[in-house]
Amino acid sequence: MLHILKDIRVTEFKQGATIYEEGDAADGSLFFILAGRVNVLKMQDGKSRQIDNLGEGQFFGEIGILIDYPRTATVLAASSTVRLARITRQSFLAEASHNMKFALKMIGITIQRMARVELKLQKVQTGFTADIENHPLKDIVVENRRHNIAIAEKLHSLRSMLYPRDKKVYNEGEKDSKELFLVLRGEIRLSHTFNNGEVSFYNLYAGDFFGMTTLTGLERRPYSAIVAADHTSICSFDKALFSRVLQSDPDIVYNIFRTIVTYSTILDEAIRKKDPAQTTQSVSDEALIEPEL
Known part of the structure; x- marks a missing residue:
């Protein structure tokens, strides 16, 4: 997906790096995984427990693009290198205005995730x-x-x-x-x-x-x-x-x-x-x- 993005900033993390922590203030963004994998952890009964492992083509932190809501989990880089596209409302709209492939990809992934919840x-x-x-x-x-x-x-x-x-x-x-x-x-x-x-x-x-x-x-x-x-x-x-x-x-x-x-x-x-x-x-x-x- 990297080659089709023009208006979205890409960042890179090394294995073990913290992308954000549970309770951090949201910064109006979500993250799309371009390469690598991340672990998602949440505090339960006083202990940090892994609740998910996400890879290329998936995204996380989507509540942050909606409201100023504290991050609900901690996300760590799980592979040697993780490349992420940081997407805000503004960059989503800017990219979608000339790149419908990106927009439809985001909708498709979101519907698939919704079905998993249901x-x-x-x-x-x-x-x-x-x-x-x-x-x-x-x-x-x-x-x-x-x-x-x-x-x-x-x-x-x-x-x-x-x-x-x-x-x-x-x-x-x-x-x-x-x-x-x-x-x-x-x-x-x-x-x-x-x-x-x-x-x-x-x-x-x-x-x-x-x-x-x-x-x-x-x-x-x-x-x-x-x-x-x-x-x-x-x-x-x-x-x-x-x-x-x-x-x-x-x-x-x-x-x-x-x-x-x-x-x-x-x-x-x-x-x-x-x-x-x-x-x-x-x-x-x-x-x-x-x-x-």
Whole structure:
């Protein structure tokens, strides 16, 4: 990926070097791994434990590009040399303005990572509901929704569908229809069958996307999507339309990237809070493909 970057600064670290520490102030950036590997460590029960190992083509520190949020883990260079692209909001938009290959690569990786988080639901025993209202990213969620609704308003060819309360858009385990969705009005509840029954784990409102795992090659839906308000309206995208939307404007790419990162972060934190073992248990992404958009 290095050869296609023009507006993004590249830095290099030697093995054992600290890229940043848990609790450090975010500097408005995330890091994309161009070469080498890094270890991700987190303090648990007073001890520093490795929770992940990331390599070329992956990124970390994405919350830092959203808000001034303390770093949630320590990241160390694990290979002899690690080359990182430091990406800020400004450099993301500047690069995307003339380099759509970069922008689509970032979206593809982000969707794949989101799918890994959603698949963790299969390992959680007891139901939970993500607390969006009290989350530090709440204001970002609201802003994302506003921008996403504006996307729909620009696409006059989109067909909206009206659903009654309690109607299921799709069921958990249902064969994937190769569509993803955007809520235009009303409310959608995402639910999963835990050991204690079906529980709504995330609530969506106008401007929220769902069903994006369709782009990663999964054959079955990992959760149900249920209409939770009268006169709820949604629209659907297939892969081709979604790709055209992304390529129409760098600001749209950035906002959808931010939307996916925000949702994945809130859901992953809720899962780890309910089941701390999920901090160190990795989910196999063998069946997940990075979307080619």
